Amino acid sequence: MAKKQLDYTCDPCRDDFALVIRKDAPFNAEPQPSDLVKNYITPLPYFFCRSHGPLPELDDKHVIAISGIGIQAPASFTVQQLKQDFAKKSVVMALQCAGNRRDGLHRVKHTKGVIWGPGAVANAKYSGCRLKDVLESIGLNCQIHDLGKLHVAFESVEECEEDTCYGSSIPLTKALDEFGDVLLAYEMNDVPLTRDHGAPIRVVVPGYIGARSVKFLKSIVIQDEESRSYFQRKDYKILPAHVDCEQQANDYWCKVPSIGEFNVQSYVCEPVDGVLETGSQPGKRLVKGYALSGGGRGIQRVDVSGDDGKTWVEADLFQPQMDTHTTNVWSWCLWTASIHTHRNKRIVCRAVDTSGNIQQEYPVWNYRGVMNNSWRNVDKNENQPSVL
Amino acid sequence: MAKKQLDYTCDPCRDDFALVIRKDAPFNAEPQPSDLVKNYITPLPYFFCRSHGPLPELDDKHVIAISGIGIQAPASFTVQQLKQDFAKKSVVMALQCAGNRRDGLHRVKHTKGVIWGPGAVANAKYSGCRLKDVLESIGLNCQIHDLGKLHVAFESVEECEEDTCYGSSIPLTKALDEFGDVLLAYEMNDVPLTRDHGAPIRVVVPGYIGARSVKFLKSIVIQDEESRSYFQRKDYKILPAHVDCEQQANDYWCKVPSIGEFNVQSYVCEPVDGVLETGSQPGKRLVKGYALSGGGRGIQRVDVSGDDGKTWVEADLFQPQMDTHTTNVWSWCLWTASIHTHRNKRIVCRAVDTSGNIQQEYPVWNYRGVMNNSWRNVDKNENQPSVL
Numbered sequence: 141m142a143k144k145q146l147d148y149t150c151d152p153c154r155d156d157f158a159l160v161i162r163k164d165a166p167f168n169a170e171p172q173p174s175d176l177v178k179n180y181i182t183p184l185p186y187f188f189c190r191s192h193g194p195l196p197e198l199d200d201k202h203v204i205a206i207s208g209i210g211i212q213a214p215a216s217f218t219v220q221q222l223k224q225d226f227a228k229k230s231v232v233m234a235l236q237c238a239g240n241r242r243d244g245l246h247r248v249k250h251t252k253g254v255i256w257g258p259g260a261v262a263n264a265k266y267s268g269c270r271l272k273d274v275l276e277s278i279g280l281n282c283q284i285h286d287l288g289k290l291h292v293a294f295e296s297v298e299e300c301e302e303d304t305c306y307g308s309s310i311p312l313t314k315a316l317d318e319f320g321d322v323l324l325a326y327e328m329n330d331v332p333l334t335r336d337h338g339a340p341i342r343v344v345v346p347g348y349i350g351a352r353s354v355k356f357l358k359s360i361v362i363q364d365e366e367s368r369s370y371f372q373r374k375d376y377k378i379l380p381a382h383v384d385c386e387q388q389a390n391d392y393w394c395k396v397p398s399i400g401e402f403n404v405q406s407y408v409c410e411p412v413d414g415v416l417e418t419g420s421q422p423g424k425r426l427v428k429g430y431a432l433s434g435g436g437r438g439i440q441r442v443d444v445s446g447d448d449g450k451t452w453v454e455a456d457l458f459q460p461q462m463d464t465h466t467t468n469v470w471s472w473c474l475w476t477a478s479i480h481t482h483r484n485k486r487i488v489c490r491a492v493d494t495s496g497n498i499q500q501e502y503p504v505w506n507y508r509g510v511m512n513n514s515w516r517n518v519d520k521n522e523n524q525p526s527v528l
Numbered sequence: 529m530a531k532k533q534l535d536y537t538c539d540p541c542r543d544d545f546a547l548v549i550r551k552d553a554p555f556n557a558e559p560q561p562s563d564l565v566k567n568y569i570t571p572l573p574y575f576f577c578r579s580h581g582p583l584p585e586l587d588d589k590h591v592i593a594i595s596g597i598g599i600q601a602p603a604s605f606t607v608q609q610l611k612q613d614f615a616k617k618s619v620v621m622a623l624q625c626a627g628n629r630r631d632g633l634h635r636v637k638h639t640k641g642v643i644w645g646p647g648a649v650a651n652a653k654y655s656g657c658r659l660k661d662v663l664e665s666i667g668l669n670c671q672i673h674d675l676g677k678l679h680v681a682f683e684s685v686e687e688c689e690e691d692t693c694y695g696s697s698i699p700l701t702k703a704l705d706e707f708g709d710v711l712l713a714y715e716m717n718d719v720p721l722t723r724d725h726g727a728p729i730r731v732v733v734p735g736y737i738g739a740r741s742v743k744f745l746k747s748i749v750i751q752d753e754e755s756r757s758y759f760q761r762k763d764y765k766i767l768p769a770h771v772d773c774e775q776q777a778n779d780y781w782c783k784v785p786s787i788g789e790f791n792v793q794s795y796v797c798e799p800v801d802g803v804l805e806t807g808s809q810p811g812k813r814l815v816k817g818y819a820l821s822g823g824g825r826g827i828q829r830v831d832v833s834g835d836d837g838k839t840w841v842e843a844d845l846f847q848p849q850m851d852t853h854t855t856n857v858w859s860w861c862l863w864t865a866s867i868h869t870h871r872n873k874r875i876v877c878r879a880v881d882t883s884g885n886i887q888q889e890y891p892v893w894n895y896r897g898v899m900n901n902s903w904r905n906v907d908k909n910e911n912q913p914s915v916l
Contacts, residue, residue, distance in 0.1 A: 288855040403884035467676040496791035496899035511884035
């Protein structure tokens with residue numbers, strides 16, 4: 141498909157954001173790592189922006205259409221109706237782009253996509269109505285035939301270069317799960333969504349990559365296959381390392397599953413990653429970072445090393461959802477550790493989630509540069525025993 | 529607690545098993561890796577045995593008692609009643625001991641537990657009644673207050689040295705999940721359970737470590753905390769690497785979550801792991817192995833290397849549940865790959881699950897030696913950059 145010319149002249153002003161711009165149009169930007177771990181709930185100025193096209197201007201009269209399998213007559217709701225007719229629910233959750241830390245793979249070999257650092261992740265309180273409540277109000281429930289094979293496809297008002305609009309889907313089981321916490325959200329951190337974050341209404345899918353949390357929602361369709369959108373079928377997938385160009389990728393898209401839940405992840409945010417010069421300040425140092433895992437899996441441990449992985453200490457974790465013994469942990473974990481640092485040695489960390497998954501040492505490259513969760517960043521000329 | 533003297537004289541004869549015995553009493557044994565990957569559904573002679581004490585002798589008159597939160601009057605069922613009164617359901621699933629591949633950690637430093645190789649895993653068709661159906665028949669359902677905080681505790685008739693009996697628990701949400709597939713199983717591979725596998729009835733919890741699939745089931749209790757059993761509270765947990773003796777562990781058990789879902793795993797079973805001498809047969813070689821992940825996550829890729837991880841090829845996967853687009857993948861994946869082998873270089877593999885989790889290179893040691901899923905096995909005197 142030939143790339144469309146899109147008009148960004150009506151995009152909002154972002155002067156009050158403390159973000160590093162990764163791409164101007166569409167607007168993609170992330171905070172400095174040290175800013176990112178200042179707050180458990182990420183304030184707007186430090187919240188990464190991920191756009192696929194010019195941002196629409198919509199208000200509460202905007203209509204969301206719902207149709208498909210199990211729905212007798214197509215239904216539609218304005219945002220105003222959703223606010224009035226359904227109970228308001230909140231979820232505190234980490235939103236992470238599948239391309240978070242793509243730079244680590246891009247250093248190994250060229251990747252396709254916005255070159256994100258470690259800041260394409262944030263933690264917010266979203267409020268809105270439960271997708272489950274809305275679907276049940278129009279007749280859908282867990283008794284539907286073949287529930288396990290159905291999908292909920294979302295489309296956005298957002299235009300983009302790659303397809304007619306932004307779209308994506310999730311399994312219907314996730315949408316109807318009592319503990320799935322999928323929302324049609326109209327607030328972020330107790331104020332209405334801004335345009336950069338999908339105003340007036342977006343989907344939020346806790347524990348899934350950000351690509352499934354469709355902004356500027358315009359339609360919901362229940363169907364017996366995944367979304368046919370470019371972004372479901374030909375984009376957010378982990379291709380094998382030997383696939384390294386678009387032509388090869390075209391043969392592979394249909395063989396590789398779309399990413400849903402994300403993997404275990406952590407990062408050292410303060411001091412910033414890289415060689416640490418401690419010449420004038422030897423001894424112990426307080427370091428800070430984040431950790432998270434997908435699918436409701438909490439973080440059970442973060443190991444931190446001041447000597448590039450030779451020795452490790454256990455970090456102190458701040459992860460309130462783990463303490464309340466809820467079914468799923470959707471939020472990230474902020475951690476601190478006091479460690480001995482060494483001249484010319486990197487500080488690194490690795491997290492273990494509640495399923496015992498742990499971050500691997502070296503990046504395993506993939507063409508789309510998604511889901512990078514290695515604990516070691518590799519420079520171009522460094523010995524790279526297992527990067528491909 | 530002082531260790532009890534237990535009587536193993538009534539244990540069954542196991543002459544028809546092709547298993548390597550890891551411990552005589554209680555009986556713990558596993559197949560040779562090459563036997564393990566001969567069949568997608570593991571036949572009895574190749575199915576690992578994991579016992580905690582002498583095996584009880586019970587028949588279909590054996591009674592299972594159910595009580596606790598949400599159950600008005602304690603109920604009980606004989607095995608015969610469960611067979612007659614509830615629909616028979618089947619699930620094909622991998623059962624994996626949390627200690628599978630403990631030998632890889634034990635080579636790094638002493639671990640506590642039976643020193644399993646890579647054969648403490650198998651794939652079977654279990655049949656029985658759904659725990660969900662049984663609980664719902666006595667009044668329990670998803671509307672119960674605080675569902676997300678409740679647990680289902682199982683106790684066994686099996687005596688053991690460490691506690692009054694074997695016991696364990698799972699979240700009630702898992703038991704009541706329409707797609708959780710937790711069974712009270714009385715058949716394995718279409719024949720009645722043998723004593724070695726929990727006759728006449730056991731729990732099977734797909735996607736969870738084997739320790740939660742309690743054999744010789746005698747009671748089910750719905751409660752607001754995890755099982756108080758030794759095996760839930762003081763055993764199957766991933767302790768940090770600096771905890772390396774019982775005294776330190778005692779301070780740590782309550783700080784670390786019990787393992788439920790297991791992590792991504794794979795292993796090269798044929799040829800057997802270790803240095804491969806190809807002196808007289810250079811060139812390509814067919815290798816075989818298994819891969820699996822916990823929590824219903826399927827395997828999306830297995831990379832195989834004939835040169836100890838320097839270069840990789842993609843394996844062919846046999847994993848029928850992934851093709852049917854079911855909600856959860858509980859079975860293992862068998863894989864084959866044709867690779868170039870090299871004199872004195874190991875064959876290694878690493879799997880990627882549908883959440884993008886991948887096996888790390890070096891073992892990360894823990895006292896109980898659980899959840900080892902590194903792709904490299906480390907010999908005692910080898911350079912070990914990240915084992916602790």
